[in-house]
Amino acid sequence: MRGHGEGLRGARRTRARAAFAVLALCGTLVLTGCNGDDEDGAAGTPGGSPATTAPATGTASPAPSATTSPSSPASPKKPAPTVTAAGTKKAPEPGSTCDHKMPISPDEVAVYRYTPEGGEHSLIIKHGNWGCAAPGADAAPFETTGKETFLNIAEDAKITAVTPVVASTVSQPITLQQLIDWLIAHPDQGRVFRYHLDSKGVIDSLDQQYTS
Structure with a gap:
């Protein structure tokens, strides 16, 4: 009976060591897989996270340009004012600057x-x-x-x-x-x-x- 009990304990220890080895191997694979995901995401491959690669649920409307905005139609171009030489005004008609209140001629x-x-x-x-x-x-x-x-x-x-x-x-x-x-x-x-x-x-x- 003593020999039979020691055999059972040995078998259990063997199974425990095997289970521990399996767990250790799984842990190694998990860590390797995480590192692989990070490298794939960094390289721009499909290995990125779903949050960063998921398609947008809606298409953003393009911002209206200044020339096509319906709220600000282009106003008609006004002709440039006529500029005379040296920024002066237009010359008056002949006689238009005559002073009708000139003093009485003395002679x-x-x-x-x-x-x-x-x-x-x-x-x-x-x-x-x-x-x-x-x-x-x-x-x-x-x-x-x-x-x-x-x-x-x-x-x-x-x-x-x-x-x-x-x-x-x-x-x-x-x-x-x-x-x-x-x-x-x-x-x-x-x-x-x-x-x-x-x-x-x-x-x-x-x-x-x-x-x-």
């Missing part, structure tokens, strides 16, 4: 008539200033203001005239009598003259201004 008058009243030679005149020339006009008009008045003129005053007092656009010297005769024959034309007064307030020189 120019429009001569209308002649009068010998008071025993002296006198010219009936109106003061004024130069207005604005119309587009294409040769000269600006002389715009009179106030009432008619008179200025005495000396018998020997130096006088020059142009058309229509004389047939010339260049100043020509004339006598006082020639001027008087023309004013009597052509009253109220308002031809413009530049004048100068002597110390007594009498005209000693008179020059007609060409106004076409």
Whole structure:
């Protein structure tokens, strides 16, 4: 009986050692398999984990581009503003910058008539200033203001005239009598003259201004 019991114990020890060896082998295989999975995942092979290789459940919508977005349609292109040289504005039309409030001319008058009243030679005149020339006009008009008045003129005053007092656009010297005769024959034309007064307030020189 003693020999039979020792045989049973020996068989059990043998089976235990075999089971332990099997467990050890399984553990080795498990560790080897885990390392193989890591290497496959690192190399990009199908051995990766399901979480990283599973297909997406839905397809992401592409982000709309700036040129195709329906919420921001392209606005029509505006023409570039016209730029003048040196950034300046467009040049104004002729005469558009004329100042209508120019001061009264201090030495120019429009001569209308002649009068010998008071025993002296006198010219009936109106003061004024130069207005604005119309587009294409040769000269600006002389715009009179106030009432008619008179200025005495000396018998020997130096006088020059142009058309229509004389047939010339260049100043020509004339006598006082020639001027008087023309004013009597052509009253109220308002031809413009530049004048100068002597110390007594009498005209000693008179020059007609060409106004076409």
